[in-house]
Amino acid sequence: MRIQPCIWTSYYEEFTPQAMLRKFARQGWYYLELSVEHGAQLLEQGSPEQVGQELRQEAADLDIQFAQGHLPWVGVDIAGEEPAKALDVLYRWLDLFAAAGVKQAVIHPGGRDRFLAKQVMDPVFERNVESLRQLAGHISQMGIQLCIENMDWTATTAQEILALINAVGSDAIGICLDTGHLHIVGGDQYQFITEAGQRLWALHIDDNEGQRDQHLMPYGRGSIRWDRVLQGLRAINYQGAFNLEISGERRCPLPVREYKLDCYRQIVSWMLTEEGRLPLE
Numbered sequence: 113m114r115i116q117p118c119i120w121t122s123y124y125e126e127f128t129p130q131a132m133l134r135k136f137a138r139q140g141w142y143y144l145e146l147s148v149e150h151g152a153q154l155l156e157q158g159s160p161e162q163v164g165q166e167l168r169q170e171a172a173d174l175d176i177q178f179a180q181g182h183l184p185w186v187g188v189d190i191a192g193e194e195p196a197k198a199l200d201v202l203y204r205w206l207d208l209f210a211a212a213g214v215k216q217a218v219i220h221p222g223g224r225d226r227f228l229a230k231q232v233m234d235p236v237f238e239r240n241v242e243s244l245r246q247l248a249g250h251i252s253q254m255g256i257q258l259c260i261e262n263m264d265w266t267a268t269t270a271q272e273i274l275a276l277i278n279a280v281g282s283d284a285i286g287i288c289l290d291t292g293h294l295h296i297v298g299g300d301q302y303q304f305i306t307e308a309g310q311r312l313w314a315l316h317i318d319d320n321e322g323q324r325d326q327h328l329m330p331y332g333r334g335s336i337r338w339d340r341v342l343q344g345l346r347a348i349n350y351q352g353a354f355n356l357e358i359s360g361e362r363r364c365p366l367p368v369r370e371y372k373l374d375c376y377r378q379i380v381s382w383m384l385t386e387e388g389r390l391p392l393e
Contacts, residue, residue: 115345117380118179118353120316122147123362123373129154129167137174139373144171145180145355146214151205152184154212160204164211171213179353180259180288180314181205181214190243191222191236198222199243203250210254216314216352218259218288219247221267221276236266241279248282259288259314262304264296264325270307277311286313290357292320292327295336305344312350316357317341327360329376330383342387354380 121144124132129150136144154163171178183205188198202219209217222243223236247258260273267273270287277285287308293316294304305312319334320326328334345354361372 115350115352115354115384116143116179117141117377117384118143118145118355119373119376120145120147120182120355120357120359121150122359123356123369125149125359125362130170133167133171133174133176135370137176139370140377141373142174142176143179143353143355144176145182145218145353145357146178146209146212148182148184151181151208155204155208160208161211164208164213168211168213178209178212178214180216180218180355181209181212183217183219185220185224189222189225190219190247191239192225195222195239195243199246202247206247206251206254206256210251210256214256216257216259216286216288217251218261218314218316220261220263221273223266224263227265233266237276237279240276244276244280244285245282248280248284251284256284257313258285260285261288261290261316262293262299263290264293268294268297269299270304274308274311286311288312288314288316290316290318291336291341292316292318292325292334292357295320295322295334296325298322300340301337302340302344302347305341305350306347309348312348313352315350315353315355317355318357318360327358329356329358329361329372329379331379338383338387342383354384356380 157163190198222240273287319328319330319336330338
């Protein structure tokens, strides 16, 4: 297997899940990350199992696969004061993902509410571990994996995420690198990737200027060292999806977004072949 170009479906967030699939297929994108926006629309239409299976068939008819899916985070804090409520929400989403054929479910670690309220963060690690253990048990027979995303307020390094994974003790939990989040905290992309090693199962590829989460396409006005990203992926022989999370590129008329998407496919192809072979400076 080789790394597959992939994109977050939120790029076409204003379309229904079904219309979104057709748009991506027409433009040659066959690996997708199911966004929170489209997941929420689906869950309003019926049971997770029913709507997930229907979407899976519609995607298969277009030769599309859901390499990843993003679990909700707004109002869903697995290390908050009411983790049971957060878990009930996530169980339903994981049922949807399993039915839709999502391979990797990306999750934000809990604790953001305490961080924003400037409260003591001491209980966060153990609460995350307990909630992740419950989620791992839920997906144990689903053929789906959970990927903890690095954030700019907690779990900022690969070592911190690996500590969570080791404490949970489940083979069903890995890591999703968000290159933009890592850039904001001044982390080194190559170091993160090589430390994550074989636990790196998912990617959020996006750029920024180092101050805030802009979700830009690589090689624009952002300042991430993409040579360090690509050499890191080569060093660990990464075989997952090369997923673009570039909602910052939506601020243009729809025809322009479509032209840009054609260009992005060519850029990603170049990144994964020519740029990926260049030595580090």
